[in-house]
Each structure stands twice: as structure tokens, then as C-alpha cells.
Amino acid sequence: MQGLSHQISLELLSDYAGTFGFLLMTGIAVVSIMIKNKRSKKAVLTLETNQSNNLHEPVSLHPEINAALCVGCGSCVKACPEGKILQLVNNKSSLVYPTKCVGHGACEQTCPLGAIDLVFGTKTRGMEIPRISPDFETNIAGLYIAGELGGMGLIRNAVKQGRLASYHAISKLKNVKHATDVDIFIVGAGSAGFSAALAAKENNCRYKIIDQNTFGGTIYNFPRQKIVTSHPLEFPIAGQVKFKSNIVQKEKLLDVFTQIKDENNLIINEKENFLSLKKLNNQIFSVETSKGTYTAKKVILCMGVRGTPRRLGLANEDLPKVAYNLIDPSEYQNSSVAIVGGGNAGLEAAQYLSKSDLKNKVHLIVRGGPENAFIKANERNQKLVFELEKKKQITIHYNSCVKVIEKDFILIDKAGGDLKLANHALFIFAGAEVPFKFLMSLGVTIDKAHGEKRKLSIA
Numbered sequence: 001m002q003g004l005s006h007q008i009s010l011e012l013l014s015d016y017a018g019t020f021g022f023l024l025m026t027g028i029a030v031v032s033i034m035i036k037n038k039r040s041k042k043a044v045l046t047l048e049t050n051q052s053n054n055l056h057e058p059v060s061l062h063p064e065i066n067a068a069l070c071v072g073c074g075s076c077v078k079a080c081p082e083g084k085i086l087q088l089v090n091n092k093s094s095l096v097y098p099t100k101c102v103g104h105g106a107c108e109q110t111c112p113l114g115a116i117d118l119v120f121g122t123k124t125r126g127m128e129i130p131r132i133s134p135d136f137e138t139n140i141a142g143l144y145i146a147g148e149l150g151g152m153g154l155i156r157n158a159v160k161q162g163r164l165a166s167y168h169a170i171s172k173l174k175n176v177k178h179a180t181d182v183d184i185f186i187v188g189a190g191s192a193g194f195s196a197a198l199a200a201k202e203n204n205c206r207y208k209i210i211d212q213n214t215f216g217g218t219i220y221n222f223p224r225q226k227i228v229t230s231h232p233l234e235f236p237i238a239g240q241v242k243f244k245s246n247i248v249q250k251e252k253l254l255d256v257f258t259q260i261k262d263e264n265n266l267i268i269n270e271k272e273n274f275l276s277l278k279k280l281n282n283q284i285f286s287v288e289t290s291k292g293t294y295t296a297k298k299v300i301l302c303m304g305v306r307g308t309p310r311r312l313g314l315a316n317e318d319l320p321k322v323a324y325n326l327i328d329p330s331e332y333q334n335s336s337v338a339i340v341g342g343g344n345a346g347l348e349a350a351q352y353l354s355k356s357d358l359k360n361k362v363h364l365i366v367r368g369g370p371e372n373a374f375i376k377a378n379e380r381n382q383k384l385v386f387e388l389e390k391k392k393q394i395t396i397h398y399n400s401c402v403k404v405i406e407k408d409f410i411l412i413d414k415a416g417g418d419l420k421l422a423n424h425a426l427f428i429f430a431g432a433e434v435p436f437k438f439l440m441s442l443g444v445t446i447d448k449a450h451g452e453k454r455k456l457s458i459a
Contacts, residue, residue, distance in 0.1 A: 057125040058095070061103030061118050061151060065093045069115035076107035076116060084379075099375050103154070120151055120449035127151070128436055131445040136165035136300075139445045142176075142285065143277075144169055144300040147192030148218070149435075155191045155219070155253075156231045162192030162302055163236055166199035169298035173205070178284045180295040182206045185287050187274045188302035190217020194257060194266075196300050198236040201264055208296070210272040210289055216257060218304040221325045222250045223352050229253060237264055274303070277442060301439075308433040312340070316405040322426045326352060333358045336422040338410055340402055341429030342366040342374045347381040349427050354393040362394040363421055365412055369398050402426070 063076070063086065072091035080086050085097040086107055093115070095101065108116045121127035129151040136144045146165040147158035166184065173183055184200045186193045189211035200207035214220045219228060228250050232242045238260045243252070261268065273290040277299060280286050285296045309324035311317055325345075329352035337360050339349050346364065354362040364385070366373040373396075374382045388394045397414055404411035410423045436446050 058098040062101040063107045063116045064119045066115045075110045079106040079110040131447045135168040142298045147302050148304045155229045158191035159195045159233045162195035166196035176297040182208045182296045185296035185299045189215045189268045193302035202236040210269040212273045215268045223326045226250045305434045310430040335424040336361045337425045338363045339427045340365045343376040345429040347377045347385045364396045365400045
């Protein structure tokens with residue numbers, strides 16, 4: 001009898017445990033659904049707000065989600081390095097911050113069902129990009145474009161594209177029968193150009209690589225200690241370069257570049273401008289630079305798009321105090337500094353220049369109001385700038401633009417009224433003039449993409 005009672009007690013306990021487990025799992029599921037619904041409603045509100053503010057059109061390479069394939073796993077949301085640009089709306093991935101997407105491509109790579117394609121432009125807003133093949137060759141046979149100039153930013157993408165473009169060019173060298181000064185001529189010594197030159201060196205090709213400024217290209221012109229990458233980079237000869245830290249600053253990356261360059265005796269021709277090129281005998285190229293003219297079997301253009309900064313078009317914009325990039329913030333101390341631009345470059349400059357030890361008075365001048373002034377900047381930079389404003393380390397001038405530039409002051413139009421600011425340094429971050437006219441003058445075809453997928457490997 002006692003044994004039977006014990007058995008019944010165990011069975012009841014087992015039933016209770018099973019019921020409790022079921023209720024617990026049900027409760028967890030209900031809470032999970034409630035959280036998802038709350039996030040979905042918030043994402044919808046964000047998307048509607050961006051649409052009402054005309055911020056619904058991506059400005060660069062961006063993901064296009066196939067709703068029929070998307071199962072709402074959220075892997076793309078977690079993978080995006082820029083924050084919550086992608087969010088789940090009704091259990092489907094949605095691009096809720098279109099203007100902040102910079103085309104990392106991590107979302108496409110992580111989607112387990114292939115529901116995401118990376119595209120240029122939209123049906124209503126086209127995007128101009130050079131016409132290039134999957135091997136990065138333009139409509140001009142033997143002329144390649146790799147990196148930022150082709151519409152895809154990011155250091156890891158540029159390194160890969162420079163490598164692949166160079167490998168393809170090398171594979172076609174045997175088809176060129178004419179003698180030339182070099183096999184491959186590379187314009188731009190940034191990430192893409194450096195990688196392309198290493199590929200040429202690896203294959204014992206005669207090469208020449210030039211840069212109008214300095215080895216490192218765009219990276220060299222970043223502010224000191226700027227975080228530039230966290231991804232491993234795959235170089236010719238050197239192989240995969242991994243970093244001990246997930247946060248890699250400009251100086252560390254340039255040190256790595258320099259070490260690889262020196263170890264392989266790579267020759268970089270700095271301060272040499274690319275002027276023009278033309279095709280000879282329908283086979284080889286004549287390349288004109290500021291230091292001479294060279295013939296080459298193949299040419300790879302790895303120029304960045306920041307080489308020609310967009311100007312304000314004002315008198316005195318050529319004064320020494322006016323600059324379009326910030327390299328060393330410590331050069332500016334006890335000064336009245338003005339920064340034009342509400343993108344990441346402008347907000348980062350404001351952070352660097354407002355450090356307390358520099359004792360600067362920093363003014364940030366932006367065209368939009370508080371609700372849309374920083375739509376092109378990531379959330380982290382926005383948060384840091386707002387914190388600095390609260391601490392009175394910077395002053396933000398909304399609905400404003402520079403009207404007059406003088407040696408010791410600037411005049412800004414602020415919400416329709418003039419405001420005079422003492423000024424020792426003026427930084428302008430108004431974007432850059434993409435050299436499409438120059439490319440067209442070389443014969444490169446420029447297409448206007450309206451949401452088309454580009455068949456280029458950027459993984």
C-alpha cells in the first residue's frame with residue numbers, strides 16, 4: 001500500500017512538473033510575442049516618421065528584402081554593424097533607416113534563405129554608377145574600376161575588389177602583344193589600389209601605382225585614432241590579416257599597410273596626379289600624369305570619391321583656416337572652431353575638437369532642424385554629440401548655413417537671421433564631387449541604377 005501511494009505521488013509530481021513546464025514555456029512564448037509586437041510597432045512608427053520627412057530613399061548600396069522568402073529570423077538585424085537600420089515589421093525584415101545604410105552587405109551574407117539582395121538606387125530615385133562587369137572591368141576593355149569609385153565603400157570590400165580586379169587583368173595580359181612601360185598601371189594607393197598592386201607583385205608583373213596624395217588614400221586623411229574597421233582583410237602575398245581587437249584605429253591599420261608594403265618592397269609613387277588616358281592601337285593605354293606619360297597593358301582606377309570635396313562656393317573659401325578634412329585635432333587649441341555638416345564626418349570632428357583639454361569653442365552648423373539635421377549620421381555619433389551639447393561643450397546651430405567667410409569671423413544665416421561668430425578654423429564636410437564627368441571624358445559609361453542588383457562579389 002505504501003509503495004502504491006509513493007508511486008501515485010511521483011506520478012502527480014510528474015504531472016505537476018509537466019504542467020508547470022508547459023505553462024512556463026507558454027509564458028515565455030507569450031512574452032516573446034509581446035516584445036516582438038512592441039518592437040514591430042516601434043519600427044513601423046520609425047519608418048512612417050522617416051517617410052513623412054522624405055527620408056525613405058537610400059542614398060547608396062542597400063538591401064532589398066524579398067518578403068516571400070523572409071521568415072523573420074532577425075539574423076540580418078543583428079548582423080548590421082551600423083545599428084538598427086534593419087528591423088522586423090510584422091515578422092518581416094524592413095529597412096527602417098534607409099538614408100543611414102552604407103552598404104556593408106553583412107545582412108545579405110548572414111540571411112540563411114537568400115532573401116536579401118544588395119541593390120543600387122530605387123525605382124523612384126536612380127543612382128549613378130560606372131558600368132562594370134562582375135570582374136570590375138568597365139565598358140573599355142582593359143580598364144577596371146575597384147573600390148569606392150564603383151559605388152561600394154568599406155575597406156574590406158575595397159581590398160577584395162582591388163585584388164580580384166588585378167587578378168582578372170593579369171589573366172588577360174597574354175592577349176596584349178604590344179610592348180609597354182608597365183603591365184598594370186594603378187591609380188590610387190588606398191585600400192583597393194594597395195591590394196591591386198600586391199596582386200601584381202605576387203604575379204611578377206611590371207606595375208606602377210600612383211596617388212595624388214599619400215599612401216593610404218582616404219584612410220590617411222581620417223582623423224587621428226578614428227575607428228576604421230573590425231573585419232579581417234585578405235591581401236595578396238600577405239594573406240589574411242586579423243586584428244587582436246574588434247576596434248581597429250586608423251594608425252594601427254596604416255601600420256599594417258606599411259609593414260606589408262615594406263616587407264614586399266612595394267613602390268608607391270606619391271604626390272603624382274592622374275590626368276588622363278587614351279587607348280592606343282585598340283590594345284594598350286597611354287596614361288598621362290603630373291610627372292610623365294606611360295604606356296600600360298591594363299589600367300585599374302582605385303580612386304576614392306573624397307578626393308574632390310564639395311565646396312560652399314563662397315568668397316574667401318581658399319583662406320588657410322578653411323579645411324575639408326581633420327587629421328590632427330591637437331593642432332587646434334584655444335580656438336573658435338566651426339564645423340559645417342550633419343553627417344558622420346562632421347559629428348566626429350565635433351567630438352574630437354570639443355575635447356576639454358583642447359579648450360576650443362566649437363560650433364556645429366547644420367541645415368536641418370532638431371528633427372532631421374543628423375539623418376545621415378549613425379546613432380552612436382548622434383548620441384555623443386547631443387551629450388556634448390548638454391554639457392555645453394559644443395553649440396549646435398540648426399537651420400543654418402555659412403553666408404560669409406572672413407579672416408577672423410564667419411557670418412551664418414540662422415533661421416533667416418544673420419549671426420556673426422568669431423572664427424579661427426572652419427571645417428566643411430559637405431560631401432564630395434564624384435568624378436563621373438571625368439570618367440565619362442575617358443569613355444567610361446555611367447548608368448543610372450533603379451534598384452538593380454549588381455553582380456559583384458563583396459563578401
